[in-house]
Structures are given as structure tokens and as C-alpha cells.
Amino acid sequence: MKIVVGIKQVPETDSVKIDPNTNNLVRSGIQGIINPFDKNAIEAALQLRDQAGGEVILLSMGPDSYTTSLRDGMAMGADRAVLVSSRAFGGADTLATGYTLAKAIEAIGDVDLVLFGRQSVDADTGQVGPIVAEFLQFPQVTFAETLELDSEKTLVAKRQLDSAVQDIKLTLPAVVTVRKELNTPRYETPVNIKESFEKPITIWTEADLNLDLAKIGQAGSPTKVTKVYAPTKDVKKTVTLSPDPAQAVSELLSQLD
């Protein structure tokens, strides 16, 4: 089975703050890490590979620094990585990101399964997986909390909705986005870390992919972020009732309608 796992590198979110004077994100000194949900996607891919054989390929779109996360993912056991990287991809929203990743998956070729995290912990949209599925015309299961091979060409996944649990059967090729409840990601071992430096990272630019340039980067992004700011907390106007309980209750009841 040929499995692609989409990886996003994100800042450690606990340390992201807004500068109250400039209203800009303060990001200095923040480490980039693998989006935590993506580790569950890698783990799921490794388990399926161990069962069915095949190959796990990590795929990311982003700047050169994203190779850090790709190496980490290969240290977990993935076989190789593709980084789609060039200025032309900058400023992409979810639509342009999804389009670019779909084109890269076509270029990888003969992919059976594409796995994503349920959402990133920075922009937090969870939209990239379904968008890629749509561009590739693959069926999808989102927010999967179980995922099992059902036959050579089919998978069964469970997805919990607010008022029901669905069991969904997919015929490959397919896209699945995974929740953290799905599994516990394995640790990197010293041997795997060492090997990860020998595994290849292929870098592709727009010239390597069969792309419509109007659909990538800023040009291909319908949404614009116009403002970034700290959340305001509105403090309510509070009426303080009299300290005598009986008095307090009559004050209250006369003011409630």
C-alpha cells in the first residue's frame, strides 16, 4: 500500500502571544514542531504498512525549515518525504494549500491512501483534508477514531458525530483525517533517528508539478486575514444585591421579568 501523510509544521502554541502595541503575533524564539495530530496520522500509516506492506511518504508544503518536521516523521519510521517549497506557494489559504497538495499527490502517483491530522493547532481549520479529497475525487472519512483494513481495497473507520456514531466503509484510494483518540504515536528510536538522515527528502517547486499558477499561493487564495488581535473579555455590568438574603431576593425578583 502506498500511503501519503500530510504534515504541517506549527509553532508551539502555548507560547504564541499578541504584542498589545503592534497587534502582531510574537513568534520570536518559538520552536517549530510537527502538528501533534499529524503524529497520529503517521502512526496510523506505519501500522497499516506493517500489516499490508508498502511505503509511507510524508508530504508537506512550506519553507525549507519544514524539513525538521519531515526528519522527525522519518525518525518515527516513514520511508521518505516530499517538500513542496518555493516563494510561489507563499500566502496560501486552505483552498490553495489543498490544491497544491493534491497536485503533489498526483505527481507521487498510484497513491492508495492519504492521511491527515484532524486539524492544525495554529490556524485550526481542519479544511485541508476534505479539500484535497475533493480535488482528487477521493472518498473521505474525517475525524476518524478507529481505522482498519477491511480487505485489500477497503477500509472501515468510525466517526463520532454529536448525536451518533457512524461506521464508514471506503474503497481505496481514499482520504482519512484522524483524531488523537485513534492511537498513541510511537517514539523515535536512536536507530530510526540515525536512519532518518539517510532517507531522502525530495524538494519540488511549481516547475516540477503540473499546476495552474492562478490556483496556488496568494493568487489562488480567496480569503484574506485583515486583522490579528488579542481576544477581548467583556465584563458584564453587575448589580450587587443587598447583603440581607430576604432583601436580596426581593430585589432580584423585582428586576427579573
Next chain:
Amino acid sequence: MDNNEIWVYVETVGSRIEPTSLQLITKAKAIADGRKVVAVLPEASTIKAENSLQAYGPDRVETLVDDHFTNATDEEIADALFQVLDQNRPNSLLFPATILGRSIAPRLQAKLQTGLTGDCLDIFYENDLLVQVKPTYGDNVMCDIVCPEKRPQMVTVRPNTFRAEKVTDFQTKVVKASFTFHKEGNSQIIATDPIINSSSKLDDAKVVIALGRGAYSAKNIQLAQDLAAKLGGMVGVSRPLTDEDEFTHDDQIGIGGASLSADLLINLGISGAVQYTVGIKNAKKIVSVNIDKDAPIFDESDFAYVGDVTDFLTALTAQVR
């Protein structure tokens, strides 16, 4: 064709209408400023959810009727919606940020080649531009996002961010949209099991009496239950009380429990931790009782009683008929 309408996706699972869709109809009407509000409803022929939707006063309901919707996949629903929306291209299209909404909306977005902002906490118009307020970095940062050129302007909105209000004088037109259901061969929902979750009843209770660690005594529980019965309401609790024999997780209010939409909430002996207060921000009138005058819960309250829970409950019980 572009038009100036606001469309709201109505999610149903079985005969249950997702409350967020109703909340969005009310919100759409509040910001409409002359624009028509249209509910778009895929459903099986037996469901007839349009009958209950009318009470919330959309100008029109577009029904997509086909019995396959009983068990339709994300792909099939997105395909059906695309057929109707591509012809109409409304100004805006609002989805609940539920699991289903967050799965169908981006597929539809890719078909329509437009923008989508996820998990919004507010939306408002500046002229014909929908300003979409979205939290990021785990709710630590807010941003405003717009989609200047493409239509519809799509958003998913977090559940219980707005209140659903019924209207009395509605004139809702119900129209059957024309489309063809395309069965998708490569995915299939093979089972759907309902989850029985009684905390959803707390979500919808009109009056809630909430007990916290500072109110935990047999006497207070009795007083609160009697009072709730008198007022036609329910008793809820903060998380620490779910460890006690009298309560379960189903009674919990907050981030891991119910999100209230009550008209009246009385907090008794609750400090006001943020994990609790996210569950109460949609309650209309909030009364809080705490012996500590600096308790954070008072910042969220319309009425504050600084004093003992038992004293207050006893006095309230005596005066409520």
C-alpha cells in the same frame, strides 16, 4: 448568477435538527439588513424538517428531498448542495462547525472555488463583505478574515455561539430545489448508532440552578432540586461535584459538559474557572452567589449576592411561589 441572499445549511441526523443551524438562522436575520435569509435543507421525504424551521422565520426554505439522505456520505451531500448553490451563488453561506459541517463545507468550498473560514465566533457585514471572526492558536488569538471576490462567502460557526429565537409572524416560503442525487460508489455508511447523551437536556433547559464546590451539602442539593422543580428547570454542577455520588458527568456544565442556553442561570458556590464559564456564556440572565466578593464568576454575572449559599437559597425558596 450572484444574489444577495444569506444561506444557512440545515444539518439533520435522523429527525434531529442540529441546534446550531437554528442559531444561524436567527443570527443571519439579525445581520441581514434587507438580505433574504434562506435555509437549505437536504432531507429524506419522511423528515419534513421545514415544518419546524418556519418558526425561526427564514424567508425561504429550499428543500432537497431524496430518501438517500437518510444515510448520505459527505461526498453525496456536498455534491447535492453544489448543484443548488452553483446556480444561485448567494452572498454568504453559513454552516454549523459540527463534525459534519466541518467535513462537508470544505468539500463544497473546493467545488465552488471560494473561501471558507472555519469555526467562527462572530460574523458581521461591512457593506456586502462578511467579516468573519475566527479564533486561532487554541483561542489565544483572534483574527478577522474576509473573502473579497469569490461568492458565496463561506463560514462554519461554532455551536452555541448565538441563540436561536423563534418568531411569531413568520412568512416562510418552502420551495423544492431541483437536483439529482448521485450515489457515490466508493464510500458507504454501514451503520449509524445514536449516542444517548442526557447533558443535551441541560443545554436546552430554560432555568438552570448550578451547584459548585462551595454549595455541596445535602441541604443545598435538596433546596436546589425543589427550586428547580418549582421553576420548571434543572440542576447542573461544576466538575468537582461530578465526583460525588449525587451527580454524574451528564450533569456537568462547561468545556467538558453542557453549553447552556438558559433564560435564567443561578450559580451557587462556583468560583468561575474559564473551563466552567465557556459553558454559560449564552445564558441570558446570570445570578451568582459566592462568599468571596472577588470571585471571578461575578464578572460574568448580571446579579451578584455576596454571601452564603444556604441563606440565599432559603430566602429564594420562601419568596418564589
